[in-house]
Amino acid sequence: MTEPQHHDIVVIGAGICGAAITNELLERGKDVCIIDAASSPATACSSHAYAIAHPHIGKGAPRLLRLTRIAFLLAEARWQDVWQQHGIFQPTKKDKAFDHAEVTNHLRSLGLDQDMAIAMDAQEAVKVCGIKQSGVWLPRGAGLNLPEASKRLLQDHERLTCLWSTRVERLETHGNRWHLLNASGQMIATANKVVVACAMEAKALMGTIGIRLPLRPVRGQLSIFKIKEDSEGSPWIEKLPKVGISGDGYCLPAERLDDVSYQWIVGSSFDEGEDDLAPREASDDFNRDQARSLLNYPEGNLRSLTKAGEFVGVRCVAGDRLPIIGALTQRPGIFLATALGSRGILWSALAAKLIAAQLLEDDFALLARFGFAADLVAALAPARFFAGAAPSALGALASNSKPIFPAESKAK
Numbered sequence: 001m002t003e004p005q006h007h008d009i010v011v012i013g014a015g016i017c018g019a020a021i022t023n024e025l026l027e028r029g030k031d032v033c034i035i036d037a038a039s040s041p042a043t044a045c046s047s048h049a050y051a052i053a054h055p056h057i058g059k060g061a062p063r064l065l066r067l068t069r070i071a072f073l074l075a076e077a078r079w080q081d082v083w084q085q086h087g088i089f090q091p092t093k094k095d096k097a098f099d100h101a102e103v104t105n106h107l108r109s110l111g112l113d114q115d116m117a118i119a120m121d122a123q124e125a126v127k128v129c130g131i132k133q134s135g136v137w138l139p140r141g142a143g144l145n146l147p148e149a150s151k152r153l154l155q156d157h158e159r160l161t162c163l164w165s166t167r168v169e170r171l172e173t174h175g176n177r178w179h180l181l182n183a184s185g186q187m188i189a190t191a192n193k194v195v196v197a198c199a200m201e202a203k204a205l206m207g208t209i210g211i212r213l214p215l216r217p218v219r220g221q222l223s224i225f226k227i228k229e230d231s232e233g234s235p236w237i238e239k240l241p242k243v244g245i246s247g248d249g250y251c252l253p254a255e256r257l258d259d260v261s262y263q264w265i266v267g268s269s270f271d272e273g274e275d276d277l278a279p280r281e282a283s284d285d286f287n288r289d290q291a292r293s294l295l296n297y298p299e300g301n302l303r304s305l306t307k308a309g310e311f312v313g314v315r316c317v318a319g320d321r322l323p324i325i326g327a328l329t330q331r332p333g334i335f336l337a338t339a340l341g342s343r344g345i346l347w348s349a350l351a352a353k354l355i356a357a358q359l360l361e362d363d364f365a366l367l368a369r370f371g372f373a374a375d376l377v378a379a380l381a382p383a384r385f386f387a388g389a390a391p392s393a394l395g396a397l398a399s400n401s402k403p404i405f406p407a408e409s410k411a412k
């Protein structure tokens with residue numbers, strides 16, 4: 001048998017997360033080996049072609065708000081050429097009154113200026129984006145085809161090695177090296193540094209080195225509806241959005257297929273603890289209800305939304321709903337990037353910068369410029385789940401060795 005290859009850096013998982021991290025490391029001049037159990041990139045949750053991205057603008061969860069703003073800016077910069085900017089409207093929650101001045105102040109307090117987020121009453125919203133509801137217009141909100149984006153990130157490169165159809169079942173440490181083993185105990189490769197970006201399967205893999213990650217699956221189904229004009233027309237067609245909408249569920253702008261029919265993608269179900277990939281009629285019915293709610297069209301006839309396809313995926317979610325991104329300090333040389341939940345676009349862009357900075361022990365300047373501070377590193381760090389990790393110690397993990405970030409901001 002030939003000797004397994006040794007690599008300085010191995011990334012396990014070629015979904016959008018592993019692909020983005022690999023690409024960042026290649027751009028920084030590093031050699032990288034990426035390994036995936038499948039025969040090509042983005043075959044699991046990142047086979048989702050209809051994902052959307054926008055900064056989070058809700059109330060509460062201040063760290064989440066700061067993180068999504070930074071991550072959105074990074075994502076926009078990373079995917080410029082495949083970024084489908086159509087704008088996203090976020091309607092006011094049905095049980096809330098809309099106060100223009102209050103919403104505007106809230107948006108500014110989040111560091112979102114006019115070109116990122118604009119409060120609108122229903123009349124303004126009709127004029128600007130064709131939606132007769134009050135809310136917030138996010139003109140830079142966009143869609144991304146995750147498989148397309150992942151494949152671009154992993155294009156042929158002289159410093160890139162890809163091992164497809166190769167499942168890493170176990171990790172072992174030997175001196176300063178990590179050994180990656182398959183199900184028969186054979187060595188696949190050895191590495192100095194291993195980035196674990198294999199979503200839910202990170203849980204089992206980390207179990208082999210005595211680390212328990214609090215990860216859970218959340219199944220989701222997105223429905224592709226076809227809406228046809230009949231002899232009496234279709235009242236839905238006049239209401240179909242030309243922009244994305246994000247509220248209880250989300251939808252893409254409707255697309256005209258031919259003279260009489262439209263395609264409209266609406267999602268998604270949120271089935272906690274489930275990982276079954278078979279499509280369900282119940283999930284389509286749930287999405288029909290969401291469609292009605294997104295357009296504030298309670299009297300809409302649900303039978304007019306004919307099913308034409310779907311995407312089913314399993315999100316990987318951590319106990320506290322934030323992603324897990326950072327060095328696993330209990331096991332030097334291991335870096336985690338998992339639990340991207342429903343924000344694969346944002347968190348993969350952030351993971352690319354943060355993992356590269358920690359792994360190469362350099363260049364936090366860019367992240368700091370975006371407002372990324374030590375408390376945010378701590379909020380994402382794997383160590384947050386392990387007893388005895390004091391907040392000050394978490395801050396110091398920022399660069400494994402160098403405390404470069406400004407101190408935690410008082411604004412929470």
Ligand SMILES: Cc1cc2nc3c(=O)[nH]c(=O)nc-3n(C[C@H](O)[C@H](O)[C@H](O)COP(=O)(O)OP(=O)(O)OC[C@H]3O[C@@H](n4cnc5c(N)ncnc54)[C@H](O)[C@@H]3O)c2cc1C
Pocket residue numbers: 012013014015016017018035036037038041042043044045046047048050051052053146166167168169197198199200201202205219220221222267268269311312313314315337338339340341342343344345346
């Ligand atoms: C219905 C639904 C709607 C969503 N909508 C949005 C949205 O609008 N916007 C958004 O940003 N995100 C959205 N998401 C979330 C997004 O799809 C995910 O967060 C993202 O795809 C996760 O990427 P990943 O790279 O972490 O994981 P994955 O894409 O699952 O990739 C993991 C990879 O690891 C490989 N692997 C696993 N185990 C091993 C092993 N042991 N050895 C080697 N390889 C292994 C797998 O083959 C796979 O390729 C949605 C998800 C769902 C389900």
